[in-house]
Amino acid sequence: MAKEDPTWQELFAAATDALKAWRASHPEATFNDIEENVDDELARLRAQLLQDLAHASPAADWRGQDRENRPVCPDCGAPLQANGEQVRRVMTDREQEVALKRQQGRCGQCGRTFFPSG
Ligand SMILES: [Zn+2]
Numbered sequence: 001m002a003k004e005d006p007t008w009q010e011l012f013a014a015a016t017d018a019l020k021a022w023r024a025s026h027p028e029a030t031f032n033d034i035e036e037n038v039d040d041e042l043a044r045l046r047a048q049l050l051q052d053l054a055h056a057s058p059a060a061d062w063r064g065q066d067r068e069n070r071p072v073c074p075d076c077g078a079p080l081q082a083n084g085e086q087v088r089r090v091m092t093d094r095e096q097e098v099a100l101k102r103q104q105g106r107c108g109q110c111g112r113t114f115f116p117s118g
Contacts, residue, residue: 008045008048008049008052011044011045011048012045015041015042015044015045016041018041019037019038019041022037023037039094040094043092043093043094043095043096044096046092046096047092047096047097047098050092050098051098051099051100054098054100055100055101061101061103062080062082062103062116063082063103067079070105071105071116073105073107073109073110073112074114075107075110075112076107076109076110078107078108078109078110079108080105080106080107080108080116081105081106081107081108082103082104082105082106083103083104083105083106083113084103084104085101085102085103085104086101086102086104086115087099087100087101087102088100088102102115103115103116
């Protein structure tokens with residue numbers, strides 16, 4: 001089994017370690033320099049939290065759900081069939097990329113494809 005993604009605690013510990021190491025090697029850093037570094041580290045954490053929390057939504061992956069729990073076609077109301085996963089990349093502030101995986105749906109009745117909200 002592949003190693004699991006780092007937990008938030010591990011990411012936070014890595015961020016604070018990086019900040020401490022940076023500070024130790026920059027004894028002359030100004031308050032603004034320190035603030036800039038803290039913001040950069042927090043931005044990475046923030047992006048990871050956003051990505052993980054976005055995927056925690058049941059709407060993010062509805063494959064294998066019972067028909068009545070699946071999103072329905074807005075045109076004809078038939079339950080959607082999973083039609084493959086797509087990744088949408090969004091940039092947060094401070095230019096952190098978040099990869100949002102979304103399941104595309106296809107209506108078995110009218111053939112329309114789209115991404116259910118979630
Ligand atoms: Zn339809």
